Amino acid sequence: MYSPIGEYDIKSIQLQFSDVLTPKEKSKNIEIYTINDTHGAADTIVDSSSKKYQSGIKKLSAYLVSEERKRPEEVVALCSGDMWQGGIQSNRSRGKSMIDWMNVAGFESMAIGNHEFDWKPETIEENSSFADFPFLGINIRDANGNRPSWAKPSTIVSRGGVRIGVVGAIGDVASSISVSSLSGYSFHWSETPKMVEEEANRLRYQEGCDIVVLSLHGSSSSNAANCDLWDGVDGVLEGHTHSSYFFIDKKGVPHVQTYANGSNIRSLKFAYDENANKYKYVSNANVENAYLSSLEDEPMASKVYDHYEESVSSLKKEVLYHTEEVISKSELASFSSKCLYEYYEDKYEGTRKFVGAAINSGAARQELNGDITYADLINALPFENENVFVHIPFNYFQAMQKNSYYSTYSSDVSDISFSQEVEIVMVSYVSDKASEQSKYHFSCDDRDGTYYLFDIVADAFREGKYAS
Structure with missing residues (x-):
């Protein structure tokens, strides 16, 4: 495991659950937290004059780790891409600082975004070896039509006997990536809804997943009232447009996205319905910057931050x-x-x-x-x-x-x-x-x-x- 912080154990939380619990023994509630487009924003900045609101990795971890520890059989943390490029710590380490933070914060997956390609696919592949979680991109293909090893179609997370399937995809965003950085890869957007539906059905009916969500680096909000792209999933965690929203599409599927730069965290909550014998979406939450920025710094994230800050502090001054x-x-x-x-x-x-x-x-x-x-x-x-x-x-x-x-x-x-x-x-x-x-x-x-x-x-x- 990549662990530049020496003696410090970069893996934050060990969560192991049995996958053979009966429905009565399973967790009744599952809450999936999501962020997107953090763009390497490691620092906490609250500046109303410039309208700049960054919670920072120490504050984001303070909330996420606390929730994970209070409700280890109910809470899942996911992200929907564009996590690395932007902040000086992350830019100088080519995203490794953010990978290390996501490791200690307990993230279970990352959908690949367009800005993950900024340092070319070789960097995505290298960073995937440092992460304790998979990078997801079911629709990413190389010039020969093959999905690269660093872009998994999905992952399965277990919480309290509940199996949560996560399908990951990148949106119709190839035009926002420089040709040289894209390096011959394409995203097959017109085929993506079918890919997602087939994988969601596989997760649900072959892998026994109780809940299946799509982590998408793309947005459906411009067509919220008529959105009906995503068959087979129980929720969509979006990104790319830097807009914070929640809506339910015409098929009853909830969608969320957060602002950029780690300003806020959103969640979808699912509860077990005994009459229907399945988990259903019940509510959503928006954890805003005003609350996040008031929290005490989380110690593990602070160690990650301090380690990378050493190499950039003079540049920041x-x-x-x-x-x-x-x-x-x-x-x-x-x-x-x-x-x-x-x-x-x-x-x-x-x-x-x-x-x-x-x-x-x-x-x-x-x-x-x-x-x-x-x-x-x-x-x-x-x-x-x-x-x-x-x-x-x-x-x-x-x-x-x-x-x-x-x-x-x-x-x-x-x-x-x-x-x-x-x-x-x-x-x-x-x-x-x-x-x-x-x-x-x-x-x-x-x-x-x-x-x-x-x-x-x-x-x-x-x-x-x-x-x-």
């Missing part, structure tokens, strides 16, 4: 820039594209002539204000895309500048003709998309993966370029 005004996400994206252009224009002065740069506007994930530390900047610009040198007709670059999907910067182009081919710098998230290449008639040349966007922008902040 380094103030790159101070501003009295909020730098919005759009302003940060605009500044970042300018920094990207200036960095490579200086680096290749005299050998290449760039006329601009382009990033996706969504690359900037958070606004900034006050003292901006290196850690703050990584949280705001977390993606480690390569920087790609692109040849594009000037008129198509102009069209790109008018598209709000992009945040662009252009140098003095007064002497460039309408159809002349020019060179710009682009992040690989957008440059590698065939649809964008076709739409804007550009081709990719060289690429540089040695210096990421957040480091380029960090240097610019250090040098005071934002003020200018």
Whole structure:
């Protein structure tokens, strides 16, 4: 087992139950807790001025571990993906800090999300060997149509003689992953409902599961009133859209999702109905940030946090820039594209002539204000895309500048003709998309993966370029 904390036993809670109990002896109630899209948010942050609410792993564990210990035969903890990428501890350890926390918090599974692919499938595979729980992705297939060994279709959890089947799937989110990071994998979304139904039926009728839930890194909330995708399951634990909600679909199946960054925890509760001789959904709960952030730090999670904090504490203390005004996400994206252009224009002065740069506007994930530390900047610009040198007709670059999907910067182009081919710098998230290449008639040349966007922008902040 991966245990970087030395003598400390990283496995938190040993829960073993008999699977041969009669219905009268089984637990009458099962409560399934879920979180999603934690994005490596290890720190506790409650800041109403910036509307930033992170419970932090020490507070999340305080609640989950307490519930697990009070009701060990009733409580299950699951998560629905995008757990690693974002916070500085997790980014610097490529998700291992969050795996270690999830181990001590007692999670039983993780549905794979789109941002688990940010560091490519090799990292998912490596991290799966450190986890005490399976990664789930029934619909993930490689270029040959095979499901990888690190993406299990389902898992079974036992609590008080009750068998809970968990099917895991990733949503229709392939377009939100860079082509290079996706590495030839696909998600077969149109076939996913049938895959889930067949696996749910197998769990229920062949494996004897009393409850079957779907852990999905995707959301059905936009079609809540008419949602009828998921036959065979008793509940759906969702993710991806960072929206906290509960609804019951037209087939009577409950759905939940939490906010991002560990702000809250949600749950679905099932109770045994003696007349129907089965477990039925009875209620849901929303454990909010205001309560979570008031709890005492949980000791095991604190040890995990402290271990990884040692390697990043200096970066969290380094103030790159101070501003009295909020730098919005759009302003940060605009500044970042300018920094990207200036960095490579200086680096290749005299050998290449760039006329601009382009990033996706969504690359900037958070606004900034006050003292901006290196850690703050990584949280705001977390993606480690390569920087790609692109040849594009000037008129198509102009069209790109008018598209709000992009945040662009252009140098003095007064002497460039309408159809002349020019060179710009682009992040690989957008440059590698065939649809964008076709739409804007550009081709990719060289690429540089040695210096990421957040480091380029960090240097610019250090040098005071934002003020200018």
